[in-house]
Amino acid sequence: MALQVAEAPSAGGDSDKQEFKPDLERIEIELLLEGIFRHYGFDFRAYAYASIRRRLWKRIEEEGLGSISALQERVLHEPEMMEKLLLDLSINVTAMFRDPGFYVTFREQVVPLLRTYPFIRLWHAGCSTGEEVYSMAILLREEGLYDRSRIYATDINEVVLQRAKAGIFPLDRMQEYTDNYIRAGGKESFSEYYTAKYGGALFDQSLTKNVVFSQHNLVTDRSFSEFNVILCRNVLIYFDKTLQSKVHGLFYDSLVMFGVLVLGSKETLRFMSHEDCYEQIAPPEKIFRKVK
Amino acid sequence: MYSVVAVGTSWGGLSAMRTLLGGLPEDFPIPIVIVQHRGKDSDQMLSRLLQEATALSVCEIEDKDVLEPGRVHVAPADYHVMLEPGFASLTIEEPVRFSRPSIDVMFDSAAATYGEHAVGVVLTGANEDGASGLAHIVGRGGRALIQDPKTAEVAIMPQAAIRAVPSAEVLPLARLAPRLVELTREESKPRRTRSTVV
Numbered sequence: 001m002a003l004q005v006a007e008a009p010s011a012g013g014d015s016d017k018q019e020f021k022p023d024l025e026r027i028e029i030e031l032l033l034e035g036i037f038r039h040y041g042f043d044f045r046a047y048a049y050a051s052i053r054r055r056l057w058k059r060i061e062e063e064g065l066g067s068i069s070a071l072q073e074r075v076l077h078e079p080e081m082m083e084k085l086l087l088d089l090s091i092n093v094t095a096m097f098r099d100p101g102f103y104v105t106f107r108e109q110v111v112p113l114l115r116t117y118p119f120i121r122l123w124h125a126g127c128s129t130g131e132e133v134y135s136m137a138i139l140l141r142e143e144g145l146y147d148r149s150r151i152y153a154t155d156i157n158e159v160v161l162q163r164a165k166a167g168i169f170p171l172d173r174m175q176e177y178t179d180n181y182i183r184a185g186g187k188e189s190f191s192e193y194y195t196a197k198y199g200g201a202l203f204d205q206s207l208t209k210n211v212v213f214s215q216h217n218l219v220t221d222r223s224f225s226e227f228n229v230i231l232c233r234n235v236l237i238y239f240d241k242t243l244q245s246k247v248h249g250l251f252y253d254s255l256v257m258f259g260v261l262v263l264g265s266k267e268t269l270r271f272m273s274h275e276d277c278y279e280q281i282a283p284p285e286k287i288f289r290k291v292k
Numbered sequence: 293m294y295s296v297v298a299v300g301t302s303w304g305g306l307s308a309m310r311t312l313l314g315g316l317p318e319d320f321p322i323p324i325v326i327v328q329h330r331g332k333d334s335d336q337m338l339s340r341l342l343q344e345a346t347a348l349s350v351c352e353i354e355d356k357d358v359l360e361p362g363r364v365h366v367a368p369a370d371y372h373v374m375l376e377p378g379f380a381s382l383t384i385e386e387p388v389r390f391s392r393p394s395i396d397v398m399f400d401s402a403a404a405t406y407g408e409h410a411v412g413v414v415l416t417g418a419n420e421d422g423a424s425g426l427a428h429i430v431g432r433g434g435r436a437l438i439q440d441p442k443t444a445e446v447a448i449m450p451q452a453a454i455r456a457v458p459s460a461e462v463l464p465l466a467r468l469a470p471r472l473v474e475l476t477r478e479e480s481k482p483r484r485t486r487s488t489v490v
Contacts, residue, residue: 023407025404048374048376048381048383049376050374050375050376050381050401050404050405051374051381051383051385053401053404054374054385054397054400054401055385091383091384091385093384093385093386234384236355237355237381237382237383237384238383241356244356264355265368266352266353266354266355266368266371266382267354267355268354268355268356270354271356
């Protein structure tokens with residue numbers, strides 16, 4: 001695969017090229033990402049450029065270095081530096097019942113569709129530390145669907161998957177999550193789902209009875225099954241459009257006909273080659289149904 | 293010579309932005325991107341209120357939206373906005389100094405991507421977000437405009453920006469829109485931003 005950072009060749013004229021001529025920093029970043037890919041196998045080359053750039057500079061500043069090239073020297077020669085950078089480059093910001101309105105709509109619009117299936121397979125792609133997986137498990141249980149559901153929760157990063165499996169979330173966020181849960185149409189008392197333990201909130205382990213956590217790389221791995229629902233919220237925003245389109249191909253191939261694709265509230269299928277294969281079920285929520 | 297106007301504001305921003313946008317002509321030739329601090333659950337009300345005040349078309353940014361000439365692109369609640377060549381990306385990286393969206397994050401990306409073709413504008417606000425980002429815009433050859441603190445509902449944000457960028461043009465609120473129009477007309481040949489879908 002060629003370098004696929006955001007500055008892809010433009011259809012514009014020469015004046016445009018001049019205006020956005022790659023500067024030295026861009027060259028350095030592309031070289032660093034190429035080096036990381038070839039030496040370590042982690043492929044960040046098609047990630048959204050501005051965000052990658054920002055996180056590289058944060059690492060450079062923390063290490064007291066002066067340039068991207070200086071960071072490259074360290075990263076390529078010190079695996080420990082790569083480890084640090086890997087954590088910098090994977091965004092693991094998430095929350096339980098983030099965007100409560102989405103969960104309300106999911107209950108109202110998607111759950112009735114799911115009731116028509118004898119067995120429901122869901123794929124949570126890019127599940128990070130698992131907050132949204134537990135949220136969906138709670139929702140399915142409250143709707144009486146959990147026992148015939150299986151959730152495949154995947155992430156590129158083993159470290160966050162281990163945390164997702166453990167199901168221990170910070171106690172100081174429980175107030176926020178409780179508020180979200182109530183506004184998400186929760187039917188029970190949220191505190192019944194966890195106990196304060198190990199310095200955190202340990203979630204009811206029966207919620208993961210039907211969850212399979214496993215490592216999967218959206219950039220390089222293939223489809224591994226067929227699903228009724230794919231959830232991938234605020235993951236693809238870190239990819240450039242070319243890679244987004246490729247991953248949408250993967251999702252399309254992994255959904256059954258009339259299966260449901262869920263994106264983050266500010267994500268879109270516009271300009272994706274599979275745009276026409278879906279209909280949006282309940283705008284403005286980004287819940288799409290595969291129709292062809 | 294300019295390709296994008298990047299605007300940051302916080303407390304008092306709605307009224308100030310209505311004045312600013314209300315003063316721009318329908319054929320304003322470059323995109324405007326706005327970060328206004330607001331609650332993470334706030335809806336599209338902000339965009340609607342801005343739309344009422346301007347002839348330009350106002351939209352809330354979705355990931356990878358193309359930046360269009362004469363269009364007002366508003367950062368959504370609870371996301372950072374980063375400018376790329378001709379489009380905007382969203383992220384949910386950690387809040388920066390308690391803010392998501394953060395003005396500094398948007399300004400930094402404007403500086404890195406657009407360099408001397410970026411205009412940064414800091415309006416009223418009750419914190420110092422935007423000051424360091426504005427300095428980056430100027431550091432890469434772009435231009436800085438700051439609302440005169442005397443005309444700001446809250447002076448803290450413009451004052452911090454002035455400290456960070458002493459060379460910035462400081463103008464009363466009512467003068468900002470006419471100045472933006474002048475700046476975009478400085479070069480006789482209109483420049484369009486790249487709006488190619490990548």
